[in-house]
Amino acid sequence: MAVIDVRKLTKRFGQFTAVDGISFSVSAGEVFGFLGPNGAGKTSTIRILTGLSRATEGSCHVLGEQMTPENKKVRRKIGVVFEEANLYTRLSGRQNLEFFAALYGVKKHRVSELLEEFQLAEAGSKLVANYSKGMKQRLLICRALLADPDLLVLDEPTSGLDLASVELIRGQIRSCAQLGKTVFMSTHSLEEADELCSRVAFINHGKIIAEGDPASLKLRFGQDYLKVDLIPSVPLEEFRQVVDSVQPIKTEQEGRVFSVLLGLSSNELGGKIDQLRTAGRILRIHSQEASLREVFKSVLG
Amino acid sequence: MGEKSRRILAFLRKDLSESIRNRTLFIAVVLPVMASFLFGVLDNAQAPKEFYVAIYEEAASDFTQFVTYTALNFTVESVPNPEQGKALVESGSVHGFIQVLREDEFTVFLDSGRPVYFFALSEHIEQLIELYLGVQPRYDLEIVAVGETDVSRSLLPVWITVTLSMIGVMVVSGMFAEEKDTRTIEAIGVSPAGYGELLLGKGLFGILLSLGTVGLMLLLNRVFALEWEGLLALAALIPVGAACFTAIGLLIGVLSSGQSAARSVATVIYFPMLFPALIAELSSFTRMLAVFFPTFHLFSGLEAVLLHGGGLGVIWSELLIMLAFSLTLWGATLLAYRKMVDSYD
Structure with missing residues (x-):
C-alpha cells in the first residue's frame, strides 16, 4: 500500500496556480525527495499532505486517509518538521516536547529519550529562545519523532545548519529509513537528496517534470565524465587553444592546476588525452558520475 | 481522563508556563491589581451631570x-x-x-x-x-x-470591569495571534488536537487568568467579608464576564493575521467598549449607548453587588444579558475558527 498517494493535485491562490495537477505515490520505507527551486510548489504540496491546507482539486491520501484540515485520524502517525523553527521560545526544549507529547498522547519518558538521542539532554531545561539554529532544528526533529510516526515529512530539514547538526540529522533520516519508516523530504541540497533519497521528484511551476530513483535520473538526464587535472607546459595562449580543441564539457582552474572535463561518451577519448598531454603535464585522470545537480540543471533547462 | 480533556489541559498548562515569562501579560495582570489597591482611595474628578x-x-x-x-x-x-x-x-x-x-x-x-x-x-x-x-x-x-462602603471598594466595579475586559480583549487576543506569528499554530494543526480543544484550552486559560487576577483584587480590597448572597452573585457574574471577554479576545485573535494586527484591533475595540459603560450615567445618550456593550452590564451588576449589597435576585437581568453575550461570542468564535482552518493557506 502506498503511504502517500497524490492524484491530480491542484492548489490555486486566486489566479495563481501553485500546484498544477501533480500525481505521485510514495511506498512504505522509501525516502522520497521533493526537489525544486523556490516557489515551485513544494511547500504548498507539503501543506496539503500534512492536512494544513485544502487542495483546490484532486486527491491526497496519506496512510489510506484523505487529508483535509478536519481529518485528524492519521495525524498521530505523521511527524512533520517545518521549514521555520515554529517552537515556543518562552518555554524550555523539554517543555516544548512535553506539551506536544500531551497532544499526541505520548509518555514523558519518550521526551527524555529523544533529548538524549539528539544531544539536547543538557540544554533541555534551557529556554528555546537561547538555542542556536542547529539546536532548534534538532528539537523540531525530536518533536516530529515523538509519537514514533510511520511517515516523516521534512521541509528543508538541514537548511542553514552547521556541519555537525547536518550530519546528526542525516544520520537520523537514514535510521528512520532503516527502521522501515517512510520519509518525504523537500530540500534545496541536491547532494543531500543524492545521498539520502531512494526516489526523487523534480517540481517546477507546480508541475512534476521528472521523477525516479537518482541513478536512473542521472542516466537519463546527466552525463558521466572524465576529469583530467594538468599543469600547462606551453604558453597559456597555446594551452587554451589545445584545451578548446578537445571540446571539453567544462574547464576549471585552481592555482596552476587546470581541470578539463571530458564526456565519457565522447569519441576518441584516448586521442583527446594524448592531445592534452602535448600541452601540459597530466597530474591525474579520474572518472566522475553525473550528480543530481546536473540532472536538476538539465530538467529545469 | 479522556484524550480531549488531556489535550485541553495541555494547552492550559502550556499557556500558564508561557505566561510567567510574558511581560505584556504580567503588566496586564499586575497593573490593575496594584492600581485597585493603591489608587482605590483617590477621588474621581469626573463630574456627573444627571x-x-x-x-x-x-x-x-x-x-x-x-x-x-x-x-x-x-x-x-x-x-x-x-x-x-x-x-x-x-x-x-x-x-x-x-x-x-x-x-x-x-x-x-x-x-x-x-x-x-x-x-x-x-x-x-x-x-x-x-x-x-x-x-x-x-x-x-x-x-x-x-452605608459603610469604603471608597476603595466603590472603585472596584471599575477596576474589575477594566481588568476582565483588558485580559480578555488585549491579552488573550495577542496570545492567540502570537501562535500565528510564530507558526506554532501549524504544529498544532498537524497534531491530533482538534478545533474545539485549542479554543477551549486557550479560553480556559483566559478565564482562569481573569478569575485569578480579580480574585486577588477582591482579596486585597477585603471584599470576601460580603454577605453570602453578594458572594454568590459575584461567583456567578465574574466568571460569565471573564468568559465573555475571553471570547472577544479569541475572536480578535482568530480573525487577525498576526499579533500586531490583533493588538491594533483590540485597542480599537477595547477603549470604545469600556468608556460608555463607565460613564453611562453622565447623560441619557451615554446610557443608551452603553446598553449595547457587555462592559456596561458587568459594571452595573458589580455596582449592585459591591456597593449596594445586592444578590442574585438584584442582578439577574445583568447576569442573563452577560450570559447571552458570552454564548453569542463563543459561537461566533467557533465559527470564525472553523472558517480560518478551512481557508488556511
Whole structure:
C-alpha cells in the first residue's frame, strides 16, 4: 500500500496556480525527495499532505486517509518538521516536547529519550529562545519523532545548519529509513537528496517534470565524465587553444592546476588525452558520475 | 481522563508556563491589581451631570416643585416618608435624598458608595437651596453618609470591569495571534488536537487568568467579608464576564493575521467598549449607548453587588444579558475558527 498517494493535485491562490495537477505515490520505507527551486510548489504540496491546507482539486491520501484540515485520524502517525523553527521560545526544549507529547498522547519518558538521542539532554531545561539554529532544528526533529510516526515529512530539514547538526540529522533520516519508516523530504541540497533519497521528484511551476530513483535520473538526464587535472607546459595562449580543441564539457582552474572535463561518451577519448598531454603535464585522470545537480540543471533547462 | 480533556489541559498548562515569562501579560495582570489597591482611595474628578434624588417634605412647601422646574438635570421622586427616601439611597436607586424639615432646615442623605456623586451632588444641592431661599445661606444643612462602603471598594466595579475586559480583549487576543506569528499554530494543526480543544484550552486559560487576577483584587480590597448572597452573585457574574471577554479576545485573535494586527484591533475595540459603560450615567445618550456593550452590564451588576449589597435576585437581568453575550461570542468564535482552518493557506 502506498503511504502517500497524490492524484491530480491542484492548489490555486486566486489566479495563481501553485500546484498544477501533480500525481505521485510514495511506498512504505522509501525516502522520497521533493526537489525544486523556490516557489515551485513544494511547500504548498507539503501543506496539503500534512492536512494544513485544502487542495483546490484532486486527491491526497496519506496512510489510506484523505487529508483535509478536519481529518485528524492519521495525524498521530505523521511527524512533520517545518521549514521555520515554529517552537515556543518562552518555554524550555523539554517543555516544548512535553506539551506536544500531551497532544499526541505520548509518555514523558519518550521526551527524555529523544533529548538524549539528539544531544539536547543538557540544554533541555534551557529556554528555546537561547538555542542556536542547529539546536532548534534538532528539537523540531525530536518533536516530529515523538509519537514514533510511520511517515516523516521534512521541509528543508538541514537548511542553514552547521556541519555537525547536518550530519546528526542525516544520520537520523537514514535510521528512520532503516527502521522501515517512510520519509518525504523537500530540500534545496541536491547532494543531500543524492545521498539520502531512494526516489526523487523534480517540481517546477507546480508541475512534476521528472521523477525516479537518482541513478536512473542521472542516466537519463546527466552525463558521466572524465576529469583530467594538468599543469600547462606551453604558453597559456597555446594551452587554451589545445584545451578548446578537445571540446571539453567544462574547464576549471585552481592555482596552476587546470581541470578539463571530458564526456565519457565522447569519441576518441584516448586521442583527446594524448592531445592534452602535448600541452601540459597530466597530474591525474579520474572518472566522475553525473550528480543530481546536473540532472536538476538539465530538467529545469 | 479522556484524550480531549488531556489535550485541553495541555494547552492550559502550556499557556500558564508561557505566561510567567510574558511581560505584556504580567503588566496586564499586575497593573490593575496594584492600581485597585493603591489608587482605590483617590477621588474621581469626573463630574456627573444627571442626578436622581428623592425628596420628602415634612412641612408643606413648594421645594419639590422648585427643584423639578429649576434643576433640569435632576430627576425628582417624591416619597411619602423619610424611611423610604433613605431606603432608596441605600439600594442605589437614587443618588441622594433631601428631607425638608422646615422652610429653612434640610437634611441631605447621599450615597457614600458613589464618591463622584457624593461630592458633586452636595455642591449642587447647596446651590439649589441658596437659590430656593433667595438669600445667603442661614439654614442648617447636615450631610449624612449612608452605608459603610469604603471608597476603595466603590472603585472596584471599575477596576474589575477594566481588568476582565483588558485580559480578555488585549491579552488573550495577542496570545492567540502570537501562535500565528510564530507558526506554532501549524504544529498544532498537524497534531491530533482538534478545533474545539485549542479554543477551549486557550479560553480556559483566559478565564482562569481573569478569575485569578480579580480574585486577588477582591482579596486585597477585603471584599470576601460580603454577605453570602453578594458572594454568590459575584461567583456567578465574574466568571460569565471573564468568559465573555475571553471570547472577544479569541475572536480578535482568530480573525487577525498576526499579533500586531490583533493588538491594533483590540485597542480599537477595547477603549470604545469600556468608556460608555463607565460613564453611562453622565447623560441619557451615554446610557443608551452603553446598553449595547457587555462592559456596561458587568459594571452595573458589580455596582449592585459591591456597593449596594445586592444578590442574585438584584442582578439577574445583568447576569442573563452577560450570559447571552458570552454564548453569542463563543459561537461566533467557533465559527470564525472553523472558517480560518478551512481557508488556511
